[in-house]
Amino acid sequence: MNRNIKFITIFVSLFLLSCSTQDNSKSSKSDINAPYSDTNVNFKYNSMYNKLVVELLLHKNQYDEAIETFSTNIQYFRDEDDFLKMINKARDLRRFDDITRITKRWLIINPLDVLAHKISFSNYVELADFSSADYHLKYLLEKYNEKNNKSYIDIEEILSRNIIINHIVKYFEQNLKNYDNKDLLISYLNILQKNNLDHVALPYLQEMDFLNNRILVRKYSDSLARLNQVDEAIITLENYIKNLSITDRESSYELLALYLESKDDNKASLLIDNLISIDPSDDDFMFRVALLCFDKDYYDLSEKYFNILLSKSYAPDNINFFLGQIDYHKEQYNEALLHYERIQQGTFVNTKLLNVAKALHKKYDITRAYSYLDEQVKIKTDVDALNLLTLKLSLHQDPYDVDKILEISTRILESFPENQRALYSRALAYEKKGDLKQMSIDFEKMITFDPYNSIALNAYGYSLSLHEKQLAYAEKLIRKAIDIDPGNPAILDSLAWVLYLDGSYKDAYEYASLAYIKDQDPEIVSHYYKILLKNGFKQKAKKVLEKSLMNNPENDELLQLLDENGDEAAQL
Numbered sequence: 001m002n003r004n005i006k007f008i009t010i011f012v013s014l015f016l017l018s019c020s021t022q023d024n025s026k027s028s029k030s031d032i033n034a035p036y037s038d039t040n041v042n043f044k045y046n047s048m049y050n051k052l053v054v055e056l057l058l059h060k061n062q063y064d065e066a067i068e069t070f071s072t073n074i075q076y077f078r079d080e081d082d083f084l085k086m087i088n089k090a091r092d093l094r095r096f097d098d099i100t101r102i103t104k105r106w107l108i109i110n111p112l113d114v115l116a117h118k119i120s121f122s123n124y125v126e127l128a129d130f131s132s133a134d135y136h137l138k139y140l141l142e143k144y145n146e147k148n149n150k151s152y153i154d155i156e157e158i159l160s161r162n163i164i165i166n167h168i169v170k171y172f173e174q175n176l177k178n179y180d181n182k183d184l185l186i187s188y189l190n191i192l193q194k195n196n197l198d199h200v201a202l203p204y205l206q207e208m209d210f211l212n213n214r215i216l217v218r219k220y221s222d223s224l225a226r227l228n229q230v231d232e233a234i235i236t237l238e239n240y241i242k243n244l245s246i247t248d249r250e251s252s253y254e255l256l257a258l259y260l261e262s263k264d265d266n267k268a269s270l271l272i273d274n275l276i277s278i279d280p281s282d283d284d285f286m287f288r289v290a291l292l293c294f295d296k297d298y299y300d301l302s303e304k305y306f307n308i309l310l311s312k313s314y315a316p317d318n319i320n321f322f323l324g325q326i327d328y329h330k331e332q333y334n335e336a337l338l339h340y341e342r343i344q345q346g347t348f349v350n351t352k353l354l355n356v357a358k359a360l361h362k363k364y365d366i367t368r369a370y371s372y373l374d375e376q377v378k379i380k381t382d383v384d385a386l387n388l389l390t391l392k393l394s395l396h397q398d399p400y401d402v403d404k405i406l407e408i409s410t411r412i413l414e415s416f417p418e419n420q421r422a423l424y425s426r427a428l429a430y431e432k433k434g435d436l437k438q439m440s441i442d443f444e445k446m447i448t449f450d451p452y453n454s455i456a457l458n459a460y461g462y463s464l465s466l467h468e469k470q471l472a473y474a475e476k477l478i479r480k481a482i483d484i485d486p487g488n489p490a491i492l493d494s495l496a497w498v499l500y501l502d503g504s505y506k507d508a509y510e511y512a513s514l515a516y517i518k519d520q521d522p523e524i525v526s527h528y529y530k531i532l533l534k535n536g537f538k539q540k541a542k543k544v545l546e547k548s549l550m551n552n553p554e555n556d557e558l559l560q561l562l563d564e565n566g567d568e569a570a571q572l
Helices: 003-030 038-059 063-072 080-092 096-109 114-126 130-146 151-159 165-178 182-194 198-206 214-226 230-242 249-261 265-278 283-295 299-311 316-329 333-341 349-363 366-376 382-394 402-415 420-433 436-449 454-466 471-484 489-501 505-518 522-534 538-551 556-564 566-571
Strands: none
Touching: 038 063, 038 080, 063 080, 063 096, 080 096, 080 114, 096 114, 114 130, 114 151, 114 165, 130 165, 151 182, 165 182, 165 471, 182 198, 182 214, 198 214, 198 505, 214 230, 214 249, 230 249, 249 265, 249 283, 265 283, 265 299, 283 299, 283 316, 299 316, 316 333, 316 349, 333 349, 349 366, 349 382, 366 382, 382 402, 382 420, 402 420, 420 436, 420 454, 436 454, 454 471, 454 489, 471 489, 489 505, 489 522, 505 522, 522 538, 522 556, 538 556
């Protein structure tokens, strides 16, 4: 038992002794003839004791100890609020076995509690105990059907918090056929789409009658678009909108996104005018349109509507941020600085320092950016020091100044050894220098602190593959990342590349194809091209490379592939 626990134990014992004395005094006066139960008294004080211990541990931010105490002594707890509080804390700490113990106790006290069944269902899916999960889902569906209540869709919300998303997919793929329930299916589709698993969702959508269903038709077009079937998505939405008797502005807004994605400037501009004209006073909608144009890199269009909104004094802090970003992208750094400096409060006030520093870096040099940060951030506390160093670290991501990243991240880690951003940056810097030993130490620390950090797992595995080291371990790391985030194209690409290096060309092709469908980033294209060639798909490889070069004509990696395979490509 550590020193803190000893202190808490002594404190609580003294408190309970005091309570016991007071309580006995009261009993002697008012309840002298009441029957005495040693069991009840023991339970009462054990319950009070453990509750106080847990509360004190939570107050001292000793969350693991608090959950351990609560879970070990679960028989002394009856309050559902306590159960829920500890479940949320256990979920944050990935202590799923503790959640199981807590929900079991909860259901002993109240076997009909719907929330307890929901949490149990989600937790058993997380643990891949699918038979137990199914028991709780069956209970929920029966319960809701009895009440003619469709709120069981909120199962989706609870499941969406699961860390190992692949377990959700495995559960539903095995069990969904047992339930003839459209609403449950839609909830599952929502989870798939939120996790970039449109290739899994699309076959379900294709089997459904979605043409006259606003929700389903938009889901279908969304999945098509994210799988780079933009033309088909456009046709689907256009046909749906054409058959409507009144304007469906939300569906039209999604169609606008597709026009922008496909670079159809004429249709996009015409549709924007039509949508704005429906209600020119709807500033919220105009902001959404401007933001959409910004996200799709239509800076002139977004600037037009942001300026209209600024003239109307609509959310000036947010508008100045985006106008600053537009000027930054246009390399108009003076104008960008003016907009950034006008940000006084709101969502983007915390990013103001970094944006100004980046603009100063581009306009002048890194020294000027550093001076600005030193002037603005007063180092009075450790947190301020961390903020300053983290901002300086951010300045070195582009261009990649390896030595400076090592210096700054090490300074951060001296005071904050668990800082994930600093560990990640330093690990990648070590990889750039070829120091795989130090790289591995930092990545191992990251996944020790958070075993479910899919970004760290993927980066670690991929970094090993770049040097063709420990390929089996690299594959293990990346497969765990896929379990957590199975639809992420970067992770799919990493696994494809590791399998390629290990000689598993067929399996590599499967994952590379999925990655390419979701994202045509030049690095993904490069890997996909090489994997296609290894699998004998020369014509397809040629087309993939040509298409990517049209969109990225100056990309060094793609140009190198063209040079390396020029003679072979010419023969195709």
